[in-house]
Amino acid sequence: MFDGIQKRIVSMWFPRLASDRALRAHPVAGPFALTLRERNAERIHCLNAEAEAAGLHRGMPFADARAFCPELQSRPADPRGDARMLATLARWAGRYCPWVGLEGQDGLVLDITGAAHLMGGEAALMTDLGARMERAGFAVGLGLADTRGAAWALAHAGGGIAAPGDPGPALAGLPVAALRLDPDTVTALQRLGLRRIGELEAAARGPLARRFGAGVMARLDQAMGRQGESVTPLPAPPHYGIRLSLPEPIGRVEDVMAGTARLLEALCAKLAAREAGARRLCLTLRRVDRGSQQVELRLAAPLRDAARILPLFRRGVEAADAGFGIDQLRLEATQVEPLPARQLATRAGGRQDGGRLDDLITRIGTRIGLENIHRFLPADSHIPERGFLIAPAAWSRPQGAWAPPRPRPLRLFAPEPIAGQGGGQGRRPPTRFQWRRLSLSTARATGPERIAPEWWLDDEAWARGLRDYWRVETHQGRRLWLFHTPQVPGWFVQGEFA
Incomplete structure (x- = not known):
């Protein structure tokens, strides 16, 4: 006072x-x-x-x-x-x-x-x-x-x-x-x-x-x-911004990348001190005519490794217009997430390659947008079409492989009705049937696997009730996934094995 x-x-x-x-x-x-x-x-x-x-x-x-x-x-x-x-x-x-x-x-x-x-x-x-x-x-x-x-x-x-x-x-x-x-x-x-x-x-x-x-x-x-x-x-909230003023204007891509490398080293040191990682970076190139160009980089995972981040800026720097020269560089982490220190390898000689995938997602995302890159994740459901989730790759992590109780087809599509002859009136697949204008005959059938609808969800696709699934190998070489609906009798094809 x-x-x-x-x-x-x-x-x-x-x-x-x-x-x-x-x-x-x-x-x-x-x-x-x-x-x-x-x-x-x-x-x-x-x-x-x-x-x-x-x-x-x-x-x-x-x-x-x-x-x-x-x-x-x-x-x-x-x-x-x-x-x-x-x-x-x-x-x-x-x-x-x-x-x-x-x-x-x-x-x-x-x-x-x-x-x-x-x-x-x-x-x-x-x-x-x-x-x-x-x-x-x-x-x-x-x-x-x-x-x-x-x-x-x-x-x-x-x-x-x-x-x-x-x-x-x-x-x-x-x-x-x-x-x-x-x-x-x-x-x-x-x-x-x-x-x-x-x-x-x-x-x-x-x-x-x-x-x-x-x-x-x-x-x-x-x-x-x-x-x-x-x-x-x-x-005051931490500010993750670094500025570099140049004594002489520059315009070559290599010079801009060298200046960006200096800024990244200082910024990553500040992020490391707070155990944080950048998810979005903005590089501002101020020109001598007081105009400016911005190069924005969105990362697939929080990072504070300058060596990994620097090459990801090259495409944006090459596309920037330097005009009569650039006299100031400013780098700011506009979106920051926690990134605590962790062990990189669990045994001698071990290494983690997840960073390579993140870098690949980032490179592709700079061209088509990170939100347009997706990955499939397993979901806890016996219903075939609900056994997976589609999530943005940049905001989700791999969760391992599926572990279905029975083999599942490589290709899955909407159920397609078929007309068949022979079989056991629903107890066995038809011996001969038409599918997609193809005449097929059953060589071997394995099943049934009964799957009940999830009663807590209102799904019109399962309005017929129970489904009995069969793996059918045909004499023509097609390996199909058929199911029968006993409550409303009918045969359908929903998938094809490799």
């Missing part, structure tokens, strides 16, 4: 942060609550104003709340999402001052010392802050005072602005609970007749300190400014 400048603190309290966040995404009318499982029971975690007006409160068993308020609507709570939202609000609050910190799980504290005049004064700043929060759909309590404790008390007790230099008059009429005391201490003080902060301030300190310890007096002194309390701002 500079000499001659009075310290001023703003406290922001979000009494319904979780429910306001949920209702911003999916609004509902009427009483609403978020539930969280605590002590083997579903309890109300946060609720809106209508639910509070109906007599519900936090910590109430959800079953009791539904019995008390049958029209109550609910959703599961997401504490991690609420924490992310509070961090987002903290970054947004940086528009008012550079020092913004968290106040528990539902509040923010802003040190606006020397910054209020930029918003037209303290009253204008508080009005603007409240109006923006209201438009964003968040209920907020605001308090402004010389100390963090006094600002917190005002925010939780209806809001207000304490005069500079003396927060006492603004706090005198507030309940002692506004001093951030635990509920048991508040109850004990109320039994002694000390219900207001002004009454506590006027009471003898010695007996109170002997009975309640130093905590009560410390909170009072922090609120009144007799004991200091700092505001710890949130740490």
Whole structure:
């Protein structure tokens, strides 16, 4: 704090942060609550104003709340999402001052010392802050005072602005609970007749300190400014950007690649220090005419190996227009993911070749787009057409080979009906049948393998019910996968073995 400048603190309290966040995404009318499982029971975690007006409160068993308020609507709570939202609000609050910190799980504290005049004064700043929060759909309590404790008390007790230099008059009429005391201490003080902060301030300190310890007096002194309390701002998010200014313009591809190599080494060192890897990189080439060219690289896996990343930039660098020369290079990792250190080989001489596949996916992705490269993954289903998943290769990992209980055809297609003769009326495949204008005769049949539909899924393709699958080898050399539907008799071909 500079000499001659009075310290001023703003406290922001979000009494319904979780429910306001949920209702911003999916609004509902009427009483609403978020539930969280605590002590083997579903309890109300946060609720809106209508639910509070109906007599519900936090910590109430959800079953009791539904019995008390049958029209109550609910959703599961997401504490991690609420924490992310509070961090987002903290970054947004940086528009008012550079020092913004968290106040528990539902509040923010802003040190606006020397910054209020930029918003037209303290009253204008508080009005603007409240109006923006209201438009964003968040209920907020605001308090402004010389100390963090006094600002917190005002925010939780209806809001207000304490005069500079003396927060006492603004706090005198507030309940002692506004001093951030635990509920048991508040109850004990109320039994002694000390219900207001002004009454506590006027009471003898010695007996109170002997009975309640130093905590009560410390909170009072922090609120009144007799004991200091700092505001710890949130740490700035790491910035993964490196810049290289050149004494002379360059234009050759090899020169640009050499400069990019220097930038990559510094950037990868910064990523390694934080155990992170880049998924998206942007290389900006600034020309002497103040124009710029950008080369974006999207990686199939998080990387921080400069030797592997550098060749992937060549295609984009070759396509860039250097104009009359490039005088500055800037490399930034625009998307970063965790990449903890791991063992590269499990035995002597062992190595992992997964990186080669990732590099190949990246090279192809620079031409056709990473989202257009897919891989097949096994799925836990007996239904043939549901036995695999198609996932983007850049955002999924191989999961090993399939392990079906019976052999499966190499080619699988939609069921095609056939007309056959002979056989055992469904108990055996037909001895002769027509398929795709081919006349085929059965040489050997193996089966049946009965597969039942998944009753929990509504699939019209399985409307005929059970299927009995057979592997049929024909005299003509075709090895087909046939099935029979006993509930609605009929024969179909669904696949062909190699």
